[in-house]
Amino acid sequence: MNVVVNTGLLPRGFLAAGISSGIKKSQKKDLGLLFSPLPGVAAAFFTANTVQAAPLLVCREHLKKGPIHAVVVNSGNANCMTGERGIRDAVATAQAVGEILGLEGHQVLVSSTGIIGRPLPLEKILSNVLPLARALSVDGFSHMARAIMTTDTFPKEAAAICRVGGRKVVISGIAKGAGMLAPCLKSATMLAYIATDVAISQALLKEALKSAIDDSFNAITIDACMSTNDTVAALANAAAGNKRIEARGKDFSVYCKALKEVCVALSKMIIADAEGATKFITIDIRGAGGADEAERLAFSVANSNLFKCAMFGSDPNWGRIAAALGSVPSHLDWKKLDISMNRKPVFRKGKPVPVRDNALLKGKDICVVIDLHQGKFSKRIYTSDLSYGYVRINADYN
Amino acid sequence: MNVVVNTGLLPRGFLAAGISSGIKKSQKKDLGLLFSPLPGVAAAFFTANTVQAAPLLVCREHLKKGPIHAVVVNSGNANCMTGERGIRDAVATAQAVGEILGLEGHQVLVSSTGIIGRPLPLEKILSNVLPLARALSVDGFSHMARAIMTTDTFPKEAAAICRVGGRKVVISGIAKGAGMLAPCLKSATMLAYIATDVAISQALLKEALKSAIDDSFNAITIDACMSTNDTVAALANAAAGNKRIEARGKDFSVYCKALKEVCVALSKMIIADAEGATKFITIDIRGAGGADEAERLAFSVANSNLFKCAMFGSDPNWGRIAAALGSVPSHLDWKKLDISMNRKPVFRKGKPVPVRDNALLKGKDICVVIDLHQGKFSKRIYTSDLSYGYVRINADYN
Helix, strand or coil: EEECCCCCCCCCCCCCEEECCCCCCCCCEEEEECCCCCEEEEEEEEEECCCCCCHHHHHHHHCCCCCEEEEEEEEEEEECCHHHHHHHHHHHHHHHHHHHHHCCHEEEEEEEEECCCCCCHHHHCCHHHHHHCCEEEEECHHHHHHHHHCCCCCEEEEEEEECCCCEEEEEEEEECCCCCCCCCCCCCCEEEEEEECCCCCCCHHHHHHHHHHHHHHHHECCCCCCCCEEHHHHHHHCCCCCCCCCCCHHHHHHHHHHHHHHHHHHHHHHCCCCCCCCCEEEEEEECCCCHHHHHHHHHHCCCCCHHHHHCCCCCHHHHHHHHHHHHHCCCCCCCCCEEEEECCEEECCCCCCCCCCCCCCCEEEEEEEECCCCCCCCEEEEEEECHHHHHHHHHHCC | CCEEEEECCCCCCCEEECCCCCCCCCCCCCCCECCCCCCEEEEECCCCCCCCCHHHHHHHHHHCCCCCCEEEEEEEEECCCCCHHHHHHHHHHHHHHHHCCCCCCCCHEEEEEECCCCCCCCHHHCCCCCHHHHHCEECHHHHHHCCCCCCCCEEEEEEEEEEEEEEEEEEEEEECCCCCCCCCCCCCCEEEEEEEEECEEEHHHCCCCCCCHHHHHHHHEECCCCCCCCCEEEECCCCCCCCCCCCCCCHHHHHHHHHHHEEEEEEEEHHHHCCCCCCCCCCCEEEEEEHHHHHHHHHHHCCHEEEEHHHHHHCCHHHHHHHHHCCCCCCCCCCCCEEECCEEEEEEEECCCCCCCCCCCCEEEEEEEECCCCCEEEEEEEEECCCCHHHHHHHCCC
């Protein structure tokens, strides 16, 4: 099984499109559509933020009602904190797409991303639903990946092919990220859509997606800011013709692994394209006393502004790692603690190790390994540095 | 009762000093001393970080043993993550100061602030204890305030005079802040020392200090990064000659109020001097369902990098306030929510209110009032913006 990125490859039976509807002043693409004429199963996870954008509320209702055939998404406006009007606008968008594609409105998921608190420019969307449907094509996923971008600087696509019950099964994903991005543990972060031609039960698709998210979209943080619009949705249309996965077993394991690889690849692209980022940072916690503890320690370091600034400055300031580790409850005993950066020990068994290599952290990739020597739990997460660029982008966002 | 700032005023019976010992390469002041020849009572609170600097461990032991007469503090080195040697160095510092002043080592508190993980340059301290003691004077608190500075740009002093039982009681405080500064709720943040000539029981001094901290040092955040060295210590030497405060009552209330005013004044100076800060931000949560909820919501907004960047850009982006409010558990109902900035409503009863004043947030002071209309609990905290300056200072800190 290989993960390939930026191929535009869609699984059989899926079509996609991305066009400009004028929501973005820049006239860049801002309206995307994914469509499977075949019925299938869908699974989705949403932000745990108590402020939920209107399309998320609408999606939750649609997911209850039966097969999902399409996802329509706009960028440039989050349709969040927009009151009853926001709900009506999200429903109207799904309805309009459904009419063009011969579907019920509730068979369409709807997403938005962009600025919070401004009414959705519904007319621009409704007047562009027909051109959007006309643009549907088998290589349209790349266009949709562009249409969901906000402060992203490149589109994010990843695909994997695995063999399930003797059949080739394709998993294709797109995502967007860039900022207001932090995990919320029981749901996913940012926007990501997975199209797959596997035949699978809805329950197992959901389980596979949940498991994939835990090590991918829920294992990244840019700025510790949880969004109101985060959505990860997977549509499976069974076009691969594999014997339907109805139970855990070898087929399910193979599929889970492939799905996780796609989600991890997309997550890494999100971190590589974090707002203002100059570093791609991997944090490995090892030897923790529990899974929660490992995760808590990893995110405490990853979300420390002081640590992130030090990384921006290529400064192996492990004291800030220690302070961040200590700021959350844990079984940390600094006399047993090991910290290494880019494979060089900087702190070992309670004692600093002088760093003699000035260029240790000069490259783009930084790997921090923290071993507590307390237990057998580990956690790997990905994050970015805190740079002038992040401040610049977010001091004037409109 | 008036709070006065930067007077250098010390209560009767106290002496202080601040000199350069060469720990800071800049040759700026880096060694401070506060001394009361009279016996008295002391109360202190320390960081909740599980990684505790060596002087904190030593102070905890000294506080158990009886009257504290002096505080010695160095800047330029945190003496944290320095192993057994760090403990020995802290004890040796207290011992050396005690010998010069005719005290037992355990009658001296010791503090350090600066870079983590480097051995304390003990020789520099020991060879400067005599000059330090010789520099003790009644107007030396201002020099000590300078000696505890790290990235601070100005020294922080505040004093208040109140009448307790017909006597004038003086409360003088100094503090340092600047970065790695976030509240830790059950303890205090940064370094602050209070000298007061009140006669009071140890238990009530501790209670008064705890209460003052809750609305001052524990109500500020610069970067959500909890330090390993935070210490707030108060020494009361009874020189005012008031009838000793032994019980709650009018005298205690008056004293508590004055002490809180001094702590709030110092806290506000810390925020005004936050690393890279261009804004002084007050966040008022009102109408929350509980005290914990009010505090959680206030800090969620104050610690949001996106909110802080928007404030740096003078951008009244209340959507980021909403997202931050939603990222923690609460009874928030956005249909009841009111948000105002600098007294102008920006969101009222679930609906955005257009901001027509481009200069609304252009000044240095920003006040955000968030009313949940859910209950009767409120919380006021102070924070700063996130600027290029913060990133610059922390990308290269040595």
